[in-house]
Amino acid sequence: xxxxxxxxxVILREGEDAVINCSSSKAxxxxxxxxxxxxxxxxxxxxxxxxxxxxxxxxxxASFNEKKQQSSLYLTASQLSYSGTYFCGTGEDSGGSNxxxxxxxxxxxxxxx
Amino acid sequence: xxxxxxxxxxxxxxxxxxxTLRCSPRSGDLSVYWYQQSLDQGLQFLIQYYNGEERAKGNxxxxxxxxxxxxxxxxLNLSSLELGDSALYFCASSGGQGRYGYTFxxxxxxxxx
Numbered sequence: 539x540x541x542x543x544x545x546x547x548v549i550l551r552e553g554e555d556a557v558i559n560c561s562s563s564k565a566x567x568x569x570x571x572x573x574x575x576x577x578x579x580x581x582x583x584x585x586x587x588x589x590x591x592x593x594x595x596x597x598x599x600a601s602f603n604e605k606k607q608q609s610s611l612y613l614t615a616s617q618l619s620y621s622g623t624y625f626c627g628t629g630e631d632s633g634g635s636n637x638x639x640x641x642x643x644x645x646x647x648x649x650x651x
Numbered sequence: 652x653x654x655x656x657x658x659x660x661x662x663x664x665x666x667x668x669x670x671t672l673r674c675s676p677r678s679g680d681l682s683v684y685w686y687q688q689s690l691d692q693g694l695q696f697l698i699q700y701y702n703g704e705e706r707a708k709g710n711x712x713x714x715x716x717x718x719x720x721x722x723x724x725x726x727l728n729l730s731s732l733e734l735g736d737s738a739l740y741f742c743a744s745s746g747g748q749g750r751y752g753y754t755f756x757x758x759x760x761x762x763x764x
Contacts, residue, residue, distance in 0.1 A: 540693075570752055579653065579741060580694070582752030625694060627753075638684065638707040639753065641694040 539563050541628045543642035550616050550649045558611040558645045560626030569602050569609040570627040570639055573620075580625060583611075613647070621649045654678065657742050657756035665764055669730040672759045674742030676723055682706075682745050683725040684753065685717055689738040700725055732763045 541562040548556050568587050572580040586602035586609060597614045613620055623646050627639035654677035664670055676683050685697040696709035700719035719725040739760050743753035
């Protein structure tokens, strides 16, 4: 089951904040976040695991609400380099060697000067 | 360079033909995943291999097949190609334990004419 991301697109001015949400109808073990720039491969940002702590990476952080099966990605004081499409990927099992991510359709983030 | 190598980068072929896409995972990663990315569908999971064995299957067509070799490189075979198979095909690798992010290759852009 594909997770649902919102919003589908967002336009910011440099320095503004944004929140991207990811919601699943299934119980989740993990949520991954990736950023993909046009014509390039997705790049891993962070992973949040069931029972784990909120993660942060410079001015980008994320939370994972296991009960609601939701995750949010927070981008603060956005920079031009943050532009791209953000994907969440959800994993339903507890890991091991049988593990796959199901990705949402993505959120297109555009940061303007 | 992400450490995941995909060849070829571009492929143009006619309908009905067969092609093979190749992926070498990042050193030490045992899991290889194949994803198809088209404009309207996002990243669609095709298949996962772990240390030479198929471990998870997604919406992979019967015309498509894959395998992972003893040296851990993987090949995705697409046959009886149709116009709708035109897409970006990504390979990703990970430690395979569900606690690690994916490292994506740069992708193979397949155009079926």
